[in-house]
Amino acid sequence: xxxxxxxxxxxxxxxxxxxxxxxxxxxxxxxxxxxxxxxxxxxxxxxxxxxxxxxxxxxxxxxxxxxxxxxxxxxxxxxxxxxxxxxxxxxxxxxxxxxxxxxxxxxxxxxxxxxxxxxxxxxxxxxxxxxxxxxxxxxxxxxxxxxxxxxxxxxxxxx
Amino acid sequence: xxxxxxxxxxxxxxxxxxxxxxxxxxxxxxxxxxxxxxxxxxxxxxxxxxxxxxxxxxxxxxxxxxxxxxxxxxxxxxxxxxxxxxxxxxxxxxxxxxxxxxxxxxxxxxxxxxxxxxxxxxxxxxxxxxxxxxxxxxxxxxxxxxxxxxxxxxxxxxxxxxxxxxxxxxxxxxxxxxxxxxxxxxxxxxxxxxxxxxxxxxxxxxxxxxxxxxxxxxxxxxxxxxxxxxxxxxxxxxxxxxxxxxxxxxxxxxxxxxxxxxxxx
Ligand SMILES: Cc1cc2nc3c(=O)[nH]c(=O)nc-3n(C[C@H](O)[C@H](O)[C@H](O)COP(=O)(O)OP(=O)(O)OC[C@H]3O[C@@H](n4cnc5c(N)ncnc54)[C@H](O)[C@@H]3O)c2cc1C
Ligand code: FES
Ligand code: FES
Numbered sequence: 001x002x003x004x005x006x007x008x009x010x011x012x013x014x015x016x017x018x019x020x021x022x023x024x025x026x027x028x029x030x031x032x033x034x035x036x037x038x039x040x041x042x043x044x045x046x047x048x049x050x051x052x053x054x055x056x057x058x059x060x061x062x063x064x065x066x067x068x069x070x071x072x073x074x075x076x077x078x079x080x081x082x083x084x085x086x087x088x089x090x091x092x093x094x095x096x097x098x099x100x101x102x103x104x105x106x107x108x109x110x111x112x113x114x115x116x117x118x119x120x121x122x123x124x125x126x127x128x129x130x131x132x133x134x135x136x137x138x139x140x141x142x143x144x145x146x147x148x149x150x151x152x153x154x155x156x157x158x159x
Numbered sequence: 160x161x162x163x164x165x166x167x168x169x170x171x172x173x174x175x176x177x178x179x180x181x182x183x184x185x186x187x188x189x190x191x192x193x194x195x196x197x198x199x200x201x202x203x204x205x206x207x208x209x210x211x212x213x214x215x216x217x218x219x220x221x222x223x224x225x226x227x228x229x230x231x232x233x234x235x236x237x238x239x240x241x242x243x244x245x246x247x248x249x250x251x252x253x254x255x256x257x258x259x260x261x262x263x264x265x266x267x268x269x270x271x272x273x274x275x276x277x278x279x280x281x282x283x284x285x286x287x288x289x290x291x292x293x294x295x296x297x298x299x300x301x302x303x304x305x306x307x308x309x310x311x312x313x314x315x316x317x318x319x320x321x322x323x324x325x326x327x328x329x330x331x332x333x334x335x336x337x338x339x340x341x342x343x344x345x346x347x348x349x350x351x352x353x354x355x356x357x358x359x360x361x362x363x364x365x366x367x368x369x370x371x372x373x374x375x376x377x378x379x380x381x382x383x384x385x386x387x388x389x390x391x392x393x394x395x396x397x398x399x400x401x402x403x404x405x406x407x408x409x410x411x412x413x414x415x416x417x418x419x420x421x422x423x424x
Contacts, residue, residue: 066167119239
């Protein structure tokens with residue numbers, strides 16, 4: 001067992017967990033934040049993406065112990081009150097069907113928008129598609145996800 | 160995942176000591192290969208020694224023509240390093256094409272070359288650039304480092320600290336990614352170095368990364384994509400799997416080599 005402490009969605013949390021606990025298990029099973037999903041066991045689907053110290057990472061591919069001291073943001077923590085602009089954009093653009101991939105898509109989307117804005121780069125449709133390499137959706141066929149991210153990006157800029 | 164004991168190393172010396180004391184321990188860097196392998200129960204290390212927080216193993220530094228990259232530097236940090244983009248864009252570009260953004264935020268160059276996956280990208284760059292791999296104990300030339308599929312010259316418990324290479328006059332990487340995994344079906348890194356042309360191929364060889372010496376000889380005569388049309392690439396010794404047979408890969412080697420040379424800056 002290892003004692004881990006981190007900040008999750010702005011709140012300090014601490015627990016004694018077995019060393020082989022994945023960050024996603026800690027988030028879902030200990031903290032009961034079940035918005036972060038597990039869609040595969042091969043680190044390929046992106047349903048589990050959260051932000052660790054401000055960067056998108058697959059919470060199924062890191063240990064909770066390795067996130068000790070980190071600042072973690074999950075889908076539950078991105079909106080100030082109602083919906084984050086990216087969530088609104090997914091809703092308005094029909095960027096989801098079953099919704100299983102959506103938390104990971106949105107965490108990946110907000111990460112890419114922040115990076116492109118910081119680097120002063122234009123987030124083109126091609127760039128969005130390239131950035132979505134690690135997120136799989138079995139329902140939508142991606143077109144509306146790409147539209148939603150473009151819309152969410154402009155909503156984030158004007159917000 | 161089987162049980163394990165996690166340790167966070169504070170320095171290279173600490174990592175060497177922790178791994179030495181462990182029963183059957185493994186170093187953990189970005190975990191983008193080791194964690195999936197452990198989840199699949201294909202690895203069951205007694206201990207994990209996390210090197211990702213060791214400050215001395217981070218960052219890209221350039222002094223004169225020598226580029227040094229700390230082993231725990233993430234793919235994203237290599238890809239985004241402006242000095243490296245200017246000095247050796249081929250390496251930055253290669254890093255930007257590994258996996259996906261989340262993998263690049265976590266995965267590291269040290270983990271990639273230690274693992275020596277036959278379809279990994281970095282081994283091709285290290286071999287083509289004639290890089291030196293520096294460990295806690297010694298320096299190993301890339302030509303001696305990549306021994307075979309998933310095999311390197313590293314001793315048990317040896318820690319890669321950094322890699323360094325002389326910036327080439329020109330270099331570029333061209334990769335044909337497997338559409339599902341994004342690993343290289345075939346990737347070719349071509350470099351015009353002080354020792355002449357060097358061409359390294361990943362994804363194709365059944366013994367892992369290798370140098371395509373007849374292409375190097377042709378490029379020494381004339382550095383142009385067209386000169387490669389005259390070079391025969393045989394299929395013996397190349398991988399055949401569900402993604403493509405050896406003949407298909409042999410053709411891809413040629414196509415990717417042409418693209419790499421054409422893309423050289
Ligand atoms: C979805 C996905 C897609 C990917 N796509 C690609 C791709 O397109 N191209 C590609 O090249 N790779 C790809 N990868 C692999 C990725 O690049 C990994 O980051 C890399 O292979 C391993 O680096 P790591 O830092 O994560 O190492 P880890 O997983 O932490 O370790 C890997 C191995 O290296 C050893 N090790 C780690 N650090 C050191 C050190 N300093 N000294 C000695 N030994 C060490 C470990 O003990 C372990 O055996 C992908 C991975 C995933 C999950
Ligand atoms: S659950 Fe993490 S990548 Fe699929
Ligand atoms: S909406 Fe169903 S998996 Fe994406």
